[in-house]
Amino acid sequence: MDIRRWLTDNWGIKLLSLGLAVALWFYVTSTGKTELTLTVPIELRNIPAGMTVVGDVTGSLEVRVQGQERVMGDSAFSKKIVALLDLSLTKEGENAVPLSPDDIRRPAGTIITHLSQTEVKIKLERLVRKTFRLRPVLHGTPAAGYRLAGVAVTPAKIVLEGPASVMQTIDRLETLPIDIQRASQSMSVEPRIDYQGKPVKLLEKNITVRVNIERTGQ
Secondary structure: OOHHHHHHOOHHHHHHHHHHHHHHHHHHHHOOEEEEEEEEEEEEEOOOOOEEEEOOOOOEEEEEEEEEHHHHOOOOHHHHOEEEEEOOOOOOEEEEEEOOHHHEEOOOOOEEEEEOOOEEEEEEEEEEEEEEOEEOOEEOOOOOOEEEEEEEEEOOOEEEEEEHHHHOOOOOEEEOOEEOOOOOOOEEEOOOEEOOOOOOEEOOOOOEEEEEEEEOOO
16 A cells, blocks of 8 residues: 555545544543532641641641542542641651642542642651659548548559650649549549640550548458
């Protein structure tokens, strides 16, 4: 076959056909598209070891998403979009972490056309541990004819962990009130700890407070 002749014969019709094919492709790929503005959560990832995020952090942002109506019409579509904020390069103190469309996890076939913000302010502090003797707080008095014979905490010392600035303000650790009102026998309880509303956590598990109650006159 003479390729040159095939290309030049009826070249006008061939060019028109090519143009129609391209136009049809653009029509098929562009129709059925829609755009939505959604409020999506921000998920913090790769917090450096030995550090913690402190202070108020933006928990969400608005994004504009474009894609096919059949994909975005799914009732669960908005739940599949999350902003992933990578903190691996952050350091102690104030950080301005950049955020781009590439950081938005989204269904295939959709694109992010706009973000309401392109950076998020993050403050990091060192995690500090301190050891305390837990002080049980008792509420009430034993039943008539009984008395409090003693209180013991196991383990004797416990470790608390939290941001450096917070740990500096804690000099003691107590339980929430343990009710012994009208108690007539000893008890062992797993106490709730009074953290005073501070962002700290206890590293020990299986903490128990043994409250010994005995008859008077023994």
